[in-house]
Amino acid sequence: MRNKLYFQARLKDKAEYAYKAIVQEKTSIGYYKLPEQDITGILAYANKIPSDVTSIAVIGIGGSSLGAKAVYEFLKPVEKLTRSLYFFESTDPINIQNKIDMLDLEKTHFLVISKSGTTVETFAIYKLLLSKQADTNAYTFITDKGSELEKYAQSIDASVLHLADNVGGRFSVLSSVGLLPLALCGVDIEALLRGANSVNKSFFEDGYLKSTLLEKALFYARNHAKYHINCLFAYSESLKYFCEWYVQLWGESLGKKQRHSAFHVGLTPIGLIGPKDQHSFLQLIMEGTRDKSVTFIQIEDFQDTLKIPDISLKHLESLDILNDISFAELINMQCNSVMEALLEEENIPLDKIVIPKANAENVGSLIFYYELLTSLVGELIDVNTYDQPGVEAAKKILKKKLKKKLDI
Numbered sequence: 001m002r003n004k005l006y007f008q009a010r011l012k013d014k015a016e017y018a019y020k021a022i023v024q025e026k027t028s029i030g031y032y033k034l035p036e037q038d039i040t041g042i043l044a045y046a047n048k049i050p051s052d053v054t055s056i057a058v059i060g061i062g063g064s065s066l067g068a069k070a071v072y073e074f075l076k077p078v079e080k081l082t083r084s085l086y087f088f089e090s091t092d093p094i095n096i097q098n099k100i101d102m103l104d105l106e107k108t109h110f111l112v113i114s115k116s117g118t119t120v121e122t123f124a125i126y127k128l129l130l131s132k133q134a135d136t137n138a139y140t141f142i143t144d145k146g147s148e149l150e151k152y153a154q155s156i157d158a159s160v161l162h163l164a165d166n167v168g169g170r171f172s173v174l175s176s177v178g179l180l181p182l183a184l185c186g187v188d189i190e191a192l193l194r195g196a197n198s199v200n201k202s203f204f205e206d207g208y209l210k211s212t213l214l215e216k217a218l219f220y221a222r223n224h225a226k227y228h229i230n231c232l233f234a235y236s237e238s239l240k241y242f243c244e245w246y247v248q249l250w251g252e253s254l255g256k257k258q259r260h261s262a263f264h265v266g267l268t269p270i271g272l273i274g275p276k277d278q279h280s281f282l283q284l285i286m287e288g289t290r291d292k293s294v295t296f297i298q299i300e301d302f303q304d305t306l307k308i309p310d311i312s313l314k315h316l317e318s319l320d321i322l323n324d325i326s327f328a329e330l331i332n333m334q335c336n337s338v339m340e341a342l343l344e345e346e347n348i349p350l351d352k353i354v355i356p357k358a359n360a361e362n363v364g365s366l367i368f369y370y371e372l373l374t375s376l377v378g379e380l381i382d383v384n385t386y387d388q389p390g391v392e393a394a395k396k397i398l399k400k401k402l403k404k405k406l407d408i
């Protein structure tokens with residue numbers, strides 16, 4: 001991947017400070033080690049799932065589902081995946097029933113994924129599915145070592161895989177949480193990690209991404225009050241769920257009370273998909289309040305030759321300019337045109353990430369790039385990037401309400 005910044009932040013002492021803090025964090029925060037982990041255990045476990053299983057269902061929410069979904073939906077249109085992946089994330093009854101109707105329960109393996117092991121949504125759905133498929137061999141549980149969920153799984157003799165130590169939910173896609181469901185569908189998880197590791201090495205071993213990421217993080221941090229809305233404008237439908245993953249990573253990590261002050265800070269993520277959103281949200285970026293930065297993501301080679309036919313339409317001859325060009329060329333031209341238009345405006349910081357093509361290695365790079373960027377910005381705006389007290393508060397209130405109902 002390549003990343004060109006159209007803004008500048010002078011790298012001085014602050015960058016050195018952020019870099020040192022991140023190097024220090026590597027000793028305690030688990031996700032930094034994931035690109036170099038040994039995945040033989042995960043691959044061996046995936047191989048044990050019977051070959052007549054045609055669907056994999058993930059029961060999990062937030063960090064326990066969004067990462068695998070982002071990678072799966074990115075690769076599904078271009079790679080021959082071996083099984084279909086379904087995500088049970090919502091307590092919307094109609095959504096749940098629709099998903100169940102899509103599955104052949106006898107040919108589905110269920111992955112119940114919860115770091116804490118106690119999330120209400122996950123276990124409401126698990127209880128329902130268990131009432132329909134009681135065979136414990138049809139389930140694998142992924143959770144933190146020693147959680148109540150692990151104890152439950154052991155009590156029913158079901159298999160349990162652990163999350164690596166100190167890996168937070170939204171940073172867990174490159175752990176068993178994302179790797180197992182993806183491996184079960186035939187995604188090349190070695191390539192995914194290879195991509196992540198190339199970013200890891202470039203950043204920590206003085207490659208070009210070190211200065212790029214530091215410069216970008218410094219810019220966001222220094223301007224966090226002014227450009228507090230950060231749009232990710234991806235020119236491919238297949239990046240829709242990557243944008244959802246980004247929204248969680250950025251929002252849940254960076255919207256906090258500062259560690260050393262009484263102030264609340266935060267950067268607001270927005271996920272946009274081109275060209276659709278250039279016919280809607282773009283107006284707000286172009287002429288609205290100057291509080292937004294925009295990162296474009298472009299796929300250089302769509303590996304597709306679909307062309308616009310050479311047809312002239314009466315009274316619409318002006319549209320002959322479209323004839324004979326490929327849709328891949330068109331969509332990238334659209335992205336470049338929007339960028340050019342925005343570059344003519346003042347005070348709209350832009351950058352562009354180019355992915356050579358859609359494959360596991362490149363999405364692995366993109367994931368690790370965003371994880372590092374999030375950690376750097378978190379350090380620079382002085383928040384605890386890895387906790388989520390706001391999310392926990394709502395979880396607690398819901399449990400109280402549910403308990404009251406039991407007490408009545």
Ligand code: PA5
Binds near residue numbers: 064
């Ligand atoms: O990133 C996070 O920590 C959260 O989004 C969690 O992933 C989400 O709340 C689900 O939690 P758990 O995996 O414990 O069920």
